[in-house]
Amino acid sequence: MKELEDIIKAFDAAEQAGKQTALATVVQVEGSSYRRAGARMLVTEDGELTGAISGGCLEGDALRKARLVMAQQQPMLVTYDTTDDDDAKLGVGLGCNGIIHILIEPIFASQPNHPIQLFKKFLGKRQNAVVITLFSLANRKGTQLGTCLFLTNDEYLSKCGNTPIAAQLRADAQAVLQAGRSATKTYLADSEITGFVELLKPAVSLLVFGAGNDAIPLVQMASVLGWHTTVIDGRANYAVSSRFPQARQVLVAKPDQALSLLTTDSRTVAVLMTHNYNYDLAMLRQLMPLQLPYVGSLGPKKKLMRMLDELLDNGMNMTSSELQALYGPTGLDIGAETSEEIALSILSEIQAVLQQREGKSLRDKHTVIHSNDMESLPVNHENL
Incomplete structure (x- = not known):
């Protein structure tokens, strides 16, 4: 939770200084990577970085992408595929032998319940919370919905409105809250949307x-x-x-x-x-x-x-x-x-x-360091 606390402090300082910010979140990992899904980094318009999405390999490229996100005011899904031995062609030289999907969202401080505000709500109480982030792997250049739902035992906030999957998203969040572990969920309609249903736990x-x-x-x-x-x-x-x-x-x-x-x-x-x-x-x-x-x-x-x-x-x-x-x-x-x-x-x-x-x-470990401990919820075929 220290990373979230540091991100909130950095965001408050940036807002006080009138700086634009964007939030980069690792939403899905295939294979090996330095950080798992849920790792985050806050980027300011002048290049200040708080948090981490890798061991330092991705941050420079993510900074460039984040500046583009802030300029366009639209979320962007960025994928780094390091399964090729020649990953140096990406300009990052990861050597992790994995695929890392990172969602970068602009933070609109004037809008209620933006991602940082949701994290403030979470840190304000010692209870588990669930945050859902939606993104499209099938259409990476299309619209990315981003962070859209927040749930605790006594609070529910959603930007999904009356869309057909709103009820299903809430049910999935509730299931993760009860199970005590994060999950991924795929929704199939005209296009495929993936949900990172993330369980947040209080600090020790x-x-x-x-x-x-x-x-x-x-x-x-x-x-x-x-x-x-x-x-x-x-x-x-x-x-x-x-x-x-x-x-x-x-x-x-x-x-x-x-x-x-x-x-x-x-x-x-x-x-x-x-x-x-x-x-x-x-x-x-x-x-x-x-x-x-x-x-x-x-x-x-x-x-x-x-x-x-x-x-x-x-x-x-x-x-x-x-x-x-x-x-x-x-x-x-x-x-x-x-x-x-x-x-x-x-x-x-x-x-x-x-x-x-x-x-x-x-x-002496015979599997990857960060085993995939997330559940995979059943695919939902609701119309979006």
Whole structure:
């Protein structure tokens, strides 16, 4: 979500300066590419770029296309085919062996619910959202409809009007929202239109229990990732905002007070690192029933097993899913020793857990790095 946050900041600055902008979105990938569908980049009329649609290979050419889009005030679909070994003929030299479809849309700041405005709505609440972007692979030089629908559990916005597929688009968005994964959908009529039905998830909310010196690099690195971090500690001289300027919140709280000050959801993870056995024990007792996807415990496994035994002795029931979400010692085995290395280890494990990956070397992966984890919804034959 950091990329979207950066794009919004750049857009607001450009609007304040009276600059035109365009948004480039990777809407579909076939084969291998550096970025997956959903990657975005904001382009201003004077060439400022925020975000990324590749590893730096496409940005220069996309800038030229974006300036044309701003001049013509019409969306444009651009395709980069790097399956040919001689991809240098494109002038970009990708070497990715894939086909990347990028939709570039002019942003009309005066129009309500333009794409950036929709992203602002999404970031304003901690809930999943779905955005649908329509484009035509069959008629690349034809009209590209672009970003046209936004859906959350309590809000629905559409620029599809009363077109025959309006109801189907909403149904598809609802299906993706419930399934929890993005999808593609093809609509067949006089021409073929593809819909990128994209699920947007809130930023990771990281709860760090412990404000010692070893928590500082953890919060710093989480900030680089765009995670929203809250630091909680019972020691007022440690839990100080000046020690954790990148944290969203720094709270002084005893264990029995901490959770009343916090809001948790399915994108919330926690790490216990107070170096105080009783504090960690009290927090573990409260965190486990919340069914967070990740609860990490810093320190040896012996400490964690002792805490679990104590909780069991005090009558606490633990389900297999609660125990499965508990990681102790927290972090991947990368030989970490310093606080910075330990922070890297912890964040890497959390990322792997949230993405349902094993954290192995990519060298040992026998498929493409970014597997196609999007569903393909049934083709719709409605008249457009």
